[in-house]
Amino acid sequence: MAAMLGSGYLLQRALPPVTMKTILWIRNTLRLDDNPALLLAARSEWLLPLFIHDTRLNRQTGFMAARIGPYRRQFINESLEDLRLSLIAHGSNLMVLEGDPVTLIRDLARQYQADRVIVDQHPGPEEARQLYRLRTAIQQTVIEEIECNGLCPESALPFDLAELPVVFSAFRRKMEREPEPDRPLAPPAQLPAMPPEAVKDRYVASASNSNRSDWPRGGETAALQHLDNYIFQQQHIRHYKDTRNGLLEPSDSSRFSPWLAQGAISVRRLWHSIRDFQRQHGRDEQSDWLLVELLWREFFRWTLQRYGSALFLAGGLKSKTSDTQAFSESQLRAWQQGSTGMPLIDACMQELSATGFLSNRGRQNAASFLIHDLGIHWRYGAAWFEQQLIDYDAASNWGNWAYIAGVGNDPRPLRRFNILSQAQHYDPEEAYVSHWLPALHKLPVGRRHSCFLEPDNPHHPLVIPPPETWQPYFPAKAKP
Numbered sequence: 343m344a345a346m347l348g349s350g351y352l353l354q355r356a357l358p359p360v361t362m363k364t365i366l367w368i369r370n371t372l373r374l375d376d377n378p379a380l381l382l383a384a385r386s387e388w389l390l391p392l393f394i395h396d397t398r399l400n401r402q403t404g405f406m407a408a409r410i411g412p413y414r415r416q417f418i419n420e421s422l423e424d425l426r427l428s429l430i431a432h433g434s435n436l437m438v439l440e441g442d443p444v445t446l447i448r449d450l451a452r453q454y455q456a457d458r459v460i461v462d463q464h465p466g467p468e469e470a471r472q473l474y475r476l477r478t479a480i481q482q483t484v485i486e487e488i489e490c491n492g493l494c495p496e497s498a499l500p501f502d503l504a505e506l507p508v509v510f511s512a513f514r515r516k517m518e519r520e521p522e523p524d525r526p527l528a529p530p531a532q533l534p535a536m537p538p539e540a541v542k543d544r545y546v547a548s549a550s551n552s553n554r555s556d557w558p559r560g561g562e563t564a565a566l567q568h569l570d571n572y573i574f575q576q577q578h579i580r581h582y583k584d585t586r587n588g589l590l591e592p593s594d595s596s597r598f599s600p601w602l603a604q605g606a607i608s609v610r611r612l613w614h615s616i617r618d619f620q621r622q623h624g625r626d627e628q629s630d631w632l633l634v635e636l637l638w639r640e641f642f643r644w645t646l647q648r649y650g651s652a653l654f655l656a657g658g659l660k661s662k663t664s665d666t667q668a669f670s671e672s673q674l675r676a677w678q679q680g681s682t683g684m685p686l687i688d689a690c691m692q693e694l695s696a697t698g699f700l701s702n703r704g705r706q707n708a709a710s711f712l713i714h715d716l717g718i719h720w721r722y723g724a725a726w727f728e729q730q731l732i733d734y735d736a737a738s739n740w741g742n743w744a745y746i747a748g749v750g751n752d753p754r755p756l757r758r759f760n761i762l763s764q765a766q767h768y769d770p771e772e773a774y775v776s777h778w779l780p781a782l783h784k785l786p787v788g789r790r791h792s793c794f795l796e797p798d799n800p801h802h803p804l805v806i807p808p809p810e811t812w813q814p815y816f817p818a819k820a821k822p
Contacts, residue, residue, distance in 0.1 A: 360385050360386060360387060360534075361387050362385070362386050362387060362457045362458055363386060363387050363388055363454065363455065363456045363457045363458075363537070364383045364386040364388070364389050364390065364456065364457065364458050364459070364460060364534075365390045365392055365447060365450060365451060365454075365456045365458070365459045365460070366379060366380065366383040366389060366390065366391045366392060366459075366460050366461075367392050367394070367443070367447060367459055367460070367461040367462075368391060368392060368393045368425075368436075368462065369393075369461060369462050369464055369469070370462055370464055370490075370491055370603075370604060370605040371462040371490045371491060371605040372393075372418075372421040372422065372424075372425050372560075372561070372562065372604050372605050372606045373425070373562040373565070373605060373606050373607065373608065374425075374428050374429075374432065374529035374530075374562065375526065375527075375528070375529050375562065375566070375607075375608060375611060376490075376526035376527045376528075376529075376608035376610055376611050377490055377527070377529065377608070378488050378489070378490055378527060379460050379461070379462050379488035379490050380529070380530065380533075381527060381529075381530055382460055382486065382488060383460045384530040384532075384533055384534065386534050387534065388534050388535055388536060388537045389434060389533055389534040389535075389536065390437060390450070390454065390456070390536055390537060390540055391429055391434055391435070391436050391437065391536075392436075392437045392438075392439070392447070392450070393422055393425075393436060393437070393438045393439075394438075394439050394440065394441065394443045394446055394447075395438070395439070395440040395441075396442070396443055397440060397441055397442060398442075398468075403725045403728075405721055405722045405724075405725035405726070406671075406674065406678075406722065406725070406726075407722075407725040407726045407728065407729040408729045409728065409729065410728075410729065410734075411698070411729045411730050411731075413697070413698030413730070413731075413732045414698065414731065414732050414734055416560070417558070417559075417560040417600060417604065417698075417732050418560060418604060419560070420559055420560030420561050420564075421560035421561045421562070421604050421606050422436065422438055422560075423561070424560065424561025424562055424563050424564070424606075425561065425562065426438075428562065428563075429533065432529070432530065432531075432532055432533045433532050433533045433534070433535060434533040434534065434535065434536060435536050437536075437540060443472060443476070444472060444475045444476045444479055445479075447459060447476060447479075447480070448476070448479040448480050451480050451483050452480075453539070454537050454539065454540065456483060457483065457484060458483060458484035458485065458486060459476070459480070459483060459484070459485045459486070460485075460486045460488060461473065461485065461486070461487055461488070462487075462488055462489075462490040462491065462605065463487045463488060463489045463490065463491075465643050465644070465646040465647035465736075465737055466646060466736050466737075467646075467650040467651045467654075470650070473485070473487065490605065490608075491602075491605050491608075491609065491643075492609065492640060492643055492644075493523040493609055493610060493613060493636070493637075493640050494523055494524070496647075498520075499644070500516045500517065500519070500520050501516060503644065503647065503648050504648070506644055506645065506648045508751060509751055509752070509753055510637075510638060510641050510751060513637070513641045513644075514634065514637050514641075517637055517640070518637075522613075522614075522617070523610050523613055523614075524610060525610070525614055526608050526610045526611040526614060558597065558600045558601070558699075558732070560600070560601075560604065560606065561606055562601075562606045562607065564601070564606075565598075565601035565606045565607035566607065568597070568598070568601070569598070569607065569611070569612065569615055572593075572596060572597075572598075573615055573616065573619050574615075574619065576593070577619075577623075578593045578596070579596070579616065579619060579628065579629045579632060580623075580626075580628055580629070581628055582595075582596060582628050582629065582631055582632050583627055583628045583630075583631035584628065586631070586635075586702070587701070587702070587703040587768055588701065588703075588768070589689075589701055589703060589704060589768055589769055589774040590769075590773055590774045590777060594701065595701055595702065596632055596635075597699075598612060599733035599735070599738075600699070600732050600733040602639070602733070602735070603732075603733045603734060603735040609636060609639070609640075612636065613633065613636055616629055616632055616633055638738075639735075639737075639738060641741075641751070642735075642737040642738045642741035642742070643737045643738075645659075645737065645741055645750075645751060646736065646737040646740075646741065653737075653740050653741065653744060653750070654721075654740060656719065656721065657749055658720075658744040658747065658749025658750050659744065659749060659750055659751065660748075660749045660750075662748065662749045669718060669719070670716070670717075670718065672805075673716050673718065673805050673806075674712075674716075674718055674722055676802075676805050677691065677708075677711070677712050677716060677718070677723075678691065678726055679691065679695070680692040680694075680695065680778075681802045682711070682716075682802065682804070682805050682806075683794050683801060683802040683803050683804030683805055684711065684715075684761055684762075684794070684804060685765065685775040685779055685782060685790060685791055685793055685801060686707060686761055686762075686764065686765035686769065686774075686775060686791065687707065687708055687711045687761065688775075688778075688779060688801070688802070689774055689775040689777070689778035689779050690704040690705075690707060690708045690778075691708060692778040692779065693778055694708075694727075694730050694731070695730065696778075697732075698730060698731060698732030698733075699731070699732055699733065700731070703764075703768055705727070705742065706742075706746060706757075706759065707759055707761055707764050707765075708723070709723055709742070709743055709746040709747075710746055710757060710758055710759040710761065711759075711761050713746060713747050713756075713758075714756065714758040714759075715761065715806060715809065716805070716806065720743050720744065720746070720747035720749070721743075723743055724739060724740050724743035724744075727739055727743070745757065760809075760811050760812065760815070761812070762791060762792065762812040762815040762816075763812075763814075763815050765791040766791060766815055769791070771787065772787050772788070772790040772791060775790055775791065776790060779801060781800040781801055782800060782801060784798075784800040785800065788817060789817055792812075792815075792816055792817055794808065795808075795816060795817070
């Protein structure tokens, strides 16, 4: 029988005897620090840490995208290598396989006569179905599902999950009235050895063929270095609220998301590091706003846990009938490739293709343009981001896309941005579009965002007629 556990649970329950033989199935907790599942598994006669490259992710979606792209594969591989070295330093090792997790774990449990499987809890419906299949396949083996990647377990929420607030503001108010999340847990000093039969090298690195730059490098080591640098050394957190919508500078936003998405850093470690900084330097709205962003992440996680597959349906959480235009494959391809003719959107998509990362402001504008200007269904965009993003997280990605489409957790019917207005507000010197679209240097500053109006436009032609709402933001001599 499975149970969802948080760190407090480890202090409340009777610890298991050390005679248990344990498989630790690592899904999204690629770290040693603040890892309740690992701490529970450490009380074992032997311990088999296991990661499986799930081959279902190799399939194409029905939305002209793959489930996973080369950047995320490379980041995961880097994280696994870092984890493997950390486990070796603590007396263990890491088995990495590729295939169907249920089949592989079933066979390993039988081969090594494991008493239990411990796995980190995941809010996704696919993961829930997979765990149900595993329970059915190894009914004589105890399965314990441990909450490792949220601020708190479900039992600590100030409401029943069935009564989860529909909008973020209500969720935030309830959470901020509660005590602070538990302090992060230190990693175990030593781990049990692997079963003798498993000591043979069975380490499979999934091919990535990525040309991504070194940032961000995967793994807990890099994550903790980034945390120390961003918060304590460079103290970029002092201006987080003011710069978080910046498009070009790496320090504009916190960029913890790649490590959070793979569980290479604990959200509780991040939360309490911010609190430690505030105790040393004073609390203000700049650092507080990063805590708000962590609550947004928590909100989307519990929304996925609460509503499951409904989040991925065409009508989203509101079961709304789509009012999008006829699908245009050529326009979708132009959006994916960064050749729509709208410089801000094309710069965003070029950055995404080159790095696997995009600022939150860039993501919102790219989503709004696809949905509301091109009239393409939001799920095509969400699926493309799933493929491309190095920091893909199902709850946050699909939750945010549904939010912009007006079918998610938003009281407004839709979130439509005026893209030209956004470009001028968030890239006033046109530095961002000029960086990613160097052909725009042929035009003077002040005319690059609206290059589609120029007779000698050095960029792609606009794939749609300019919306009337853009006209107030045209350069003065270009206005009709």
